[in-house]
Amino acid sequence: MSxxxxxxxxxxxxMAAMLAAYLQRQGFHVSRADSRAGALxxxxxxxxxxxxxxxxxxxxxxxxxxxxxxxxxxxxxxxVSALSADHQRMxxxxxxxxDYIAKxxxxxxxxxxxxxxxxxxxRAPSLTHRRRDAILxxxxxxxxxxxxxxxxxxxxxxxLSSRETALLRVFLANPLIPLTREEIAAALDHxxxxxxxxxxxxxxxxxxxxxxxxxxxxxxxxxxxxAEVSRDDA
Amino acid sequence: MSxxxxxxxxxxxxMAAMLAAYLQRQGFHVSRADSRAGALxxxxxxxxxxxxxxxxxxxxxxxxxxxxxxxxxxxxxxxVSALSADHQRMxxxxxxxxDYIAKxxxxxxxxxxxxxxxxxxxRAPSLTHRRRDAILxxxxxxxxxxxxxxxxxxxxxxxLSSRETALLRVFLANPLIPLTREEIAAALDHxxxxxxxxxxxxxxxxxxxxxxxxxxxxxxxxxxxxAEVSRDDA
DNA sequence: CCGTTATGTTACAAACTGTTACGAAGTGAT
DNA sequence: ATCACTTCGTAACAGTTTGTAACATAACGG
Numbered sequence: 001m002s003x004x005x006x007x008x009x010x011x012x013x014x015m016a017a018m019l020a021a022y023l024q025r026q027g028f029h030v031s032r033a034d035s036r037a038g039a040l041x042x043x044x045x046x047x048x049x050x051x052x053x054x055x056x057x058x059x060x061x062x063x064x065x066x067x068x069x070x071x072x073x074x075x076x077x078x079x080v081s082a083l084s085a086d087h088q089r090m091x092x093x094x095x096x097x098x099d100y101i102a103k104x105x106x107x108x109x110x111x112x113x114x115x116x117x118x119x120x121x122x123r124a125p126s127l128t129h130r131r132r133d134a135i136l137x138x139x140x141x142x143x144x145x146x147x148x149x150x151x152x153x154x155x156x157x158x159x160l161s162s163r164e165t166a167l168l169r170v171f172l173a174n175p176l177i178p179l180t181r182e183e184i185a186a187a188l189d190h191x192x193x194x195x196x197x198x199x200x201x202x203x204x205x206x207x208x209x210x211x212x213x214x215x216x217x218x219x220x221x222x223x224x225x226x227a228e229v230s231r232d233d234a
Numbered sequence: 235m236s237x238x239x240x241x242x243x244x245x246x247x248x249m250a251a252m253l254a255a256y257l258q259r260q261g262f263h264v265s266r267a268d269s270r271a272g273a274l275x276x277x278x279x280x281x282x283x284x285x286x287x288x289x290x291x292x293x294x295x296x297x298x299x300x301x302x303x304x305x306x307x308x309x310x311x312x313x314v315s316a317l318s319a320d321h322q323r324m325x326x327x328x329x330x331x332x333d334y335i336a337k338x339x340x341x342x343x344x345x346x347x348x349x350x351x352x353x354x355x356x357r358a359p360s361l362t363h364r365r366r367d368a369i370l371x372x373x374x375x376x377x378x379x380x381x382x383x384x385x386x387x388x389x390x391x392x393x394l395s396s397r398e399t400a401l402l403r404v405f406l407a408n409p410l411i412p413l414t415r416e417e418i419a420a421a422l423d424h425x426x427x428x429x430x431x432x433x434x435x436x437x438x439x440x441x442x443x444x445x446x447x448x449x450x451x452x453x454x455x456x457x458x459x460x461a462e463v464s465r466d467d468a
Numbered sequence: 469c470c471g472t473t474a475t476g477t478t479a480c481a482a483a484c485t486g487t488t489a490c491g492a493a494g495t496g497a498t
Numbered sequence: 499a500t501c502a503c504t505t506c507g508t509a510a511c512a513g514t515t516t517g518t519a520a521c522a523t524a525a526c527g528g
Contacts, residue, residue, distance in 0.1 A: 112248065112252065113252070161504080161505060161506080162505085163505075163506070164505095196507065196508055196509090197485085197507090197508080197509095198506075198507055198508085200485070200486075200487095201486095201487095201506075201507070201508090202506085202507095203486095204485095204486065204487070205505095205506085207486095208487095217484095217485070217486090218396075219396055219484065219485080219514095219515075219516095220483085220484070395514080395515060395516080396515085397515075397516070398515095430517070430518065430519095431475090431517090431518080431519095432516075432517055432518085434475070434476075435476095435477095435516075435517070435518090436516085436517095437476095438475095438476065438477070439516090441476095442477095451474095451475070451476095453474065453475080453524095453525065453526085454473095454474075454526095
């Protein structure tokens, strides 16, 4: 077996040292970073087979970084988190991570997951990318997540703003699951826009530009994507 | 919160072990099977609240099994698949699965979906039956559970609120069986089953919008759906 | 019959959501 | 820098939903 290169992104020095030592014993080549900047630099610096990414990185947001990396590269990512709050957040995200494990974890379990992800990546290199090629079809409407294009039944093209697109993506990542406003807001911002009804407006605008029935209201709960999502792996 | 029993049908031992461990940590009772035969036996053996079914099961075909189970029982089924080709086949939940998720998946996302399906199943037992279009006919009235449409004798369409629809579904799932207010409230996920007479109001409103005779009062007990339900297996 | 109790019905209030209006902030061209 | 334009949030208003309270009515037991 070839030597796999892992990039460990973790700001807790003690944890990082422990993990690195363990993984090296297991035969991985481990490089480390403790911030967003460091991670991106390490990625530019050399080949990385898999990233082990902590969600909470002091200043930086692991989820944000994950998306950032994914936008550019196709490296497998395994996320690590200590807080159950993060779990909540990640449930609503189109994170793009290949796997996910909670601290505290059994080292062997972590190892198993890393190996599984690597195996998968070798077998189907583009699999991690395929998640993004979600195509939404709804009563003649079409949304191609890859091209970011919304097509109306008549063949017209509708232009969505970035925020509207983001909202659509969030729903796309969670078809048929009711999402609360908090979940949606968390997935969209990092800021907590606490008081207002921004999400309501967003949903309203998206409805107006597409189809009012596309997003169903779950009274007292939130909203649900009322369409099914197919993924065309072209 | 009661302990939900999951049946995990997965032939990859490693994956099965990992999933089972994770789900047990999350408070589920997990039993496992690795084949069609095992799955059917486990179903006969005891109560199962939800089935987590891998599409690719070596010899056996998950989709086939899903249909088989559905023909006999009304257990919620969440399908798991690794291959995009399976997605194509499963598109539209034609198999009768309540949800499906692609490998590799975010464990929390899986959890969210499992919970969503369980919630749905509890709230409206007949919802899982959707594939078999429950159609209620009553003196010219018609209710199509799939389209959520109520049609009056004259052909008019009546619009029910979400709560009213939910109530109708509860009756639909228990035709000709008298239901106490407590049972109805429980099925509706009505937290405060306390002193109020919310159910009375609901029934009253449903009667007013449809036909007063549709729901008969069992004095001292509760209410009964006074119509027969046919299921058009389209 | 009559009182008691359960149920139907009306009225009302609180919560939730859709929609409009408007203003702040960002963008690009001149 | 200024202007036109888009985006996107808050505020405010209206319509709907849904529960509680109160009263009227029907059923039941003697």
